Amino acid sequence: MLNKITYLTIFIFFTYLIADDSDIYKSNSYGWNVPNSQLNIGGYLDMTYDDEREDKFLFNDIAMILSSHKERFDFLGEIELVNISPREESSSRSDVDIYLERVQLSYALSDEQTIQIGRFNSDIGYWNQAPIPILEDTTTKPHLIGHMFPKSTTGILYRQNLNGEDTLSFTLQDNHDIAHQDNLISINRHFGFSYHDVYDDFSLRLAGGLYREKDGINTTYLGVGAEYELDDFTMQGELFTQQSRDKEDNPYSGYLQSSWNFTKREDLVARFEAYDDKNIGMQEEIYLFGYLYRPWTNMALKIEYVYHTHLPLNRFVYSLSVLF
Amino acid sequence: MFRKLFISMLLFISLNSEEILIIGDKNFPKESLTLQEIRAIFLNKKRFIGGEQILVMNYEANHPLRLCFERNILDRSERSLERYWRKAYYKGKRPPKIIKSTQMLFAYLDSVQPSIGYSDVNETINNVEVRILYRGECIYDR
Numbered sequence: 001m002l003n004k005i006t007y008l009t010i011f012i013f014f015t016y017l018i019a020d021d022s023d024i025y026k027s028n029s030y031g032w033n034v035p036n037s038q039l040n041i042g043g044y045l046d047m048t049y050d051d052e053r054e055d056k057f058l059f060n061d062i063a064m065i066l067s068s069h070k071e072r073f074d075f076l077g078e079i080e081l082v083n084i085s086p087r088e089e090s091s092s093r094s095d096v097d098i099y100l101e102r103v104q105l106s107y108a109l110s111d112e113q114t115i116q117i118g119r120f121n122s123d124i125g126y127w128n129q130a131p132i133p134i135l136e137d138t139t140t141k142p143h144l145i146g147h148m149f150p151k152s153t154t155g156i157l158y159r160q161n162l163n164g165e166d167t168l169s170f171t172l173q174d175n176h177d178i179a180h181q182d183n184l185i186s187i188n189r190h191f192g193f194s195y196h197d198v199y200d201d202f203s204l205r206l207a208g209g210l211y212r213e214k215d216g217i218n219t220t221y222l223g224v225g226a227e228y229e230l231d232d233f234t235m236q237g238e239l240f241t242q243q244s245r246d247k248e249d250n251p252y253s254g255y256l257q258s259s260w261n262f263t264k265r266e267d268l269v270a271r272f273e274a275y276d277d278k279n280i281g282m283q284e285e286i287y288l289f290g291y292l293y294r295p296w297t298n299m300a301l302k303i304e305y306v307y308h309t310h311l312p313l314n315r316f317v318y319s320l321s322v323l324f
Numbered sequence: 325m326f327r328k329l330f331i332s333m334l335l336f337i338s339l340n341s342e343e344i345l346i347i348g349d350k351n352f353p354k355e356s357l358t359l360q361e362i363r364a365i366f367l368n369k370k371r372f373i374g375g376e377q378i379l380v381m382n383y384e385a386n387h388p389l390r391l392c393f394e395r396n397i398l399d400r401s402e403r404s405l406e407r408y409w410r411k412a413y414y415k416g417k418r419p420p421k422i423i424k425s426t427q428m429l430f431a432y433l434d435s436v437q438p439s440i441g442y443s444d445v446n447e448t449i450n451n452v453e454v455r456i457l458y459r460g461e462c463i464y465d466r
Contacts, residue, residue, distance in 0.1 A: 067416040076416035164360025
């Protein structure tokens with residue numbers, strides 16, 4: 001039986017082998033381009049150590065990403081192996097779950113308009129655009145992810161480019177989710193809009209919509225976010241509110257996060273969160289302080305301490321993630 | 325007096341700049357581009373123009389023109405671009421085609437339409453079969 005250290009050693013060795021980013025640095029390109037084709041195959045790995053969890057060591061995700069372009073069509077697929085615990089005796093869940101995270105086909109209607117069908121990350125806010133640890137500065141996600149709006153949508157997305165980098169999009173879902181998933185919000189209807197405005201170092205996002213959960217509960221949400229990015233400093237914040245006629249409201253959930261890139265490969269991260277969830281009768285603040293080290297552009301080692309004002313979840317979280 | 329002269333010389337040196345030209349093929353569908361449009365094209369946010377997919381070209385890392393382009397036209401740091409392309413890859417986007425020289429750039433501009441890249445003035449004036457879409461400056465004190 002392999003123990004935790006053996007798994008960790010194998011994992012680090014494996015990531016070292018695939019994490020050589022010399023070509024990535026030169027080209028900003030990830031994955032492997034299949035010769036003489038438009039197909040790119042890549043993925044990411046993510047492992048965490050969380051003292052509060054039953055399975056302290058966990059391979060949260062091992063995912064494969066497939067993408068392809070053909071004239072006006074773009075295809076993107078993501079398949080995940082999740083929750084792989086090194087513990088053979090783990091009983092809290094099946095040791096490995098495999099599921100389809102995204103499968104989407106886009107078509108460029110014109111120079112400025114795109115239509116997309118399939119299952120995709122809902123075009124809402126900043127964090128949900130890239131909700132995996134290797135792409136974010138912290139291992140843990142803000143409370144609003146998974147609580148204030150549907151993380152994924154199975155339906156149609158229409159996107160209009162406005163004046164260069166600005167975009168406006170509309171989302172429509174009126175069907176069941178096509179994938180097995182463990183999202184907290186599981187929906188069969190979703191109408192939403194999103195607006196993204198870019199002013200040099202500053203950008204703004206506005207999103208709103210309504211969704212119906214599988215049990216028939218209808219909810220509306222509205223949120224605003226902003227990001228300010230300098231050479232060695234990034235500030236990002238989002239605030240959402242949620243109302244429902246069928247259940248208690250979630251009046252607010254938001255966060256403000258800053259990252260200070262104090263050396264070329266190291267960041268210090270601080271995040272303040274606050275939320276009020278009437279459904280569970282909880283109103284609290286969460287403080288996070290973290291350290292992020294990226295030895296290569298496609299690898300991240302993170303340590304963070306999370307402090308909750310009410311829930312007994314104060315802890316250190318460690319993670320290692322690789323994009324390949 | 326000497327101090328003022330010395331400071332003036334330092335200022336002159338630090339503000340010394342060269343022109344960078346964003347260039348398209350000779351039949352590029354637009355006469356000029358705004359900075360926002362250039363950023364959208366080079367960051368793969370805008371892929372089509374005149375109904376055709378644009379071939380976007382960039383130099384290798386550490387190429388002086390690329391450093392100038394990223395700092396002065398895209399207005400982004402190396403860290404910012406690393407962050408951007410990691411997330412872009414996750415969304416299925418791909419970075420511009422890497423070229424090794426201005427000769428290669430002009431060869432592509434001559435054969436692929438629509439296509440876009442950038443060069444300095446001296447290289448460009450000797451290659452008249454291109455369309456200058458934007459004139460920017462490389463300020464090296466940044």
